[in-house]
Amino acid sequence: MPELPEVEVLVRHLAPLLQGKTIRRVLVLRPRVLRPTSPRQLVRTLRGARFVRLSRRGKFLLFTMEPSRRTPAIILVGHLGMSGRMYLLPPTAPLPKHTVAVFDLGKQRFVFEDTRYFGRLTLDASQVQKLGPEPLSADFTAELFFRALKRSSQAIKVKLLDQSLVAGLGNIYASEALFRARISPKLPAQALGRKRVHRLWLAIREVLTAAIECGSTVPLNYAGRAKRDGFFYFGRRLETDSYEERLQVYGRSDEPCLVCGAKIQRCVQAARSTFYCPCCQRTKAGRLQRAC
DNA sequence: CACCATGTTCCTTG
DNA sequence: CCAAGGAACATGGT
Numbered sequence: 001m002p003e004l005p006e007v008e009v010l011v012r013h014l015a016p017l018l019q020g021k022t023i024r025r026v027l028v029l030r031p032r033v034l035r036p037t038s039p040r041q042l043v044r045t046l047r048g049a050r051f052v053r054l055s056r057r058g059k060f061l062l063f064t065m066e067p068s069r070r071t072p073a074i075i076l077v078g079h080l081g082m083s084g085r086m087y088l089l090p091p092t093a094p095l096p097k098h099t100v101a102v103f104d105l106g107k108q109r110f111v112f113e114d115t116r117y118f119g120r121l122t123l124d125a126s127q128v129q130k131l132g133p134e135p136l137s138a139d140f141t142a143e144l145f146f147r148a149l150k151r152s153s154q155a156i157k158v159k160l161l162d163q164s165l166v167a168g169l170g171n172i173y174a175s176e177a178l179f180r181a182r183i184s185p186k187l188p189a190q191a192l193g194r195k196r197v198h199r200l201w202l203a204i205r206e207v208l209t210a211a212i213e214c215g216s217t218v219p220l221n222y223a224g225r226a227k228r229d230g231f232f233y234f235g236r237r238l239e240t241d242s243y244e245e246r247l248q249v250y251g252r253s254d255e256p257c258l259v260c261g262a263k264i265q266r267c268v269q270a271a272r273s274t275f276y277c278p279c280c281q282r283t284k285a286g287r288l289q290r291a292c
Numbered sequence: 293c294a295c296c297a298t299g300t301t302c303c304t305t306g
Numbered sequence: 307c308c309a310a311g312g313a314a315c316a317t318g319g320t
Contacts, residue, residue, distance in 0.1 A: 002298050032315090059299080082299055083317080098317080116316050118299055127300090154309070163300090170298055250298095271312070273296085 002059050002080045004135070004168030005211035010086065011056045012216065017088055018051040018063075018110065025104035030117055033100045037123045045123060046103070049074055058131045058167030061086070077125050081118030087111055087222035111223075131167040135204050140166060142194075142201040149189040149197060156192065156200075157185035158270045169204065172250045173211065175275045177203045179249045184281045185267070185274045214246055249275040 001010075023046050028039040048068025055062045061078035078086065084100075088108045095102065096113045101121055103110040112121055120127075132148075133139040145166070152159050159165060160174040169177070178185050181203035183196055192200070248258050252275060253266035262279035 006298075079299080081315095082297070114316095115318065116297090116299090118315065118317095120300095152308095158310095161299090172298060270310080272299095 001085060002082065003170035003173055003211075004056075004059060005173070005208055005215055007056050007059050007061060007080065007168075008212050009215035009220070010080075010222070011054055011061055013220070013222065014086060015054040018054060018105075020051065021105045021108075021110075022050045023047060023065075023103045023110075024106060027102040027104070028100075029095075029102075030098075030100045030114075033112075033114065033117055033119060034122050035120075042101075042121075042123065045071075045074055046076065057128050057134070058163055059170070060128050060131075062128070074123070075125055077120065077122050077128060078112070079120040079127075081114055081116060081120070083116045084112065084114040084119035085222060086113075089223060130164055132162075132164045133166055135166050135168055135208055140201075140205075142198045145201050146192075146194055146197040149192055152189040154189055155185060155269055156183060156187050156189045157274050159189040160204075161270070161272075166204070168208070171272050172247065173204075173207050175250045176247060177207045179276060179281060180207055182280050184283045185269065185276050187283060211246065249277060251275065 026043045026046050028034065028042060031039045034042055045067070046065065049065040050068075051063060052066050053064040055064070059079060061080075063076035063078065065074040065076055067074050078084075080086070087110075088105075089095075089111050091104070091107070091109050093109075095111065098113055098115045098117070100112045100114050100117070100119065102112075112119070133144070148165055149156070149159065154162075157174055157178060160169050160177065161171065175185065177200060181196065181200040183192065183200055249264050252264045254263050256262070257264055257277040257280060260277065260279050262277055264275055265278050267274050267276070
């Protein structure tokens, strides 16, 4: 369940639950997911360590740990990949099929589960340091964004997935932000003028903020086995009432645009699906079109 | 069997 | 150096 808002909501959920807890035992079931850290290395470093702080950087979770021995401060880095989940379970509960690692905390167990094993749990922070600015921080300015885009001929949608440009956008919110900014995903990044870049900059921040707000409002079941769990990620506030769609274009090909009614299109860019309204998100600045 | 999937990295080709 | 395309990683759901 990745992308910045999901990670942010998870971090806020986990932080108070882990705060101050000591890891009594470390169990690693999928060593590959730790790379380049070895299971032995992880066990040795984390056994006896205490959770001090949990934060987020892009799509990464950063666990600041107080070491058990007189060693340098520890940062444990987590990434959920496509299907990663982290949650607490009672020690008696059976471990899920695709468990990567388990931390024994005494009365509870902290579980990292990841069906596809694309995630990461490691002591290597090198990937984190390559990240661009946090989109919701003051570091991410429209001017900086404009200058970075000006240097790239890549399609803007593809560029938005570049974590060194801005950290945390993924395939869903990239499409959503472009729709909100009424910019075609196929435009070369450098073709965007200041005005559009500013609109996109704002749209990115709005889309992410709204998603975090939505996820924070809804009771989420992190450990639940539910297939289509009530993750705000998938669009609806709750499966109960409220038709309020959070996602306006993603996954909606052939459905009507909520603004103009035109059919939402799907295309493939960099081997990933992009969703957009061909009418609201035109390639050229252009003027009104009948369908809109 | 086919196709799709929230992510990232690596490789080849031009 | 850049960009694009494909494959890889691995496991599911529809």
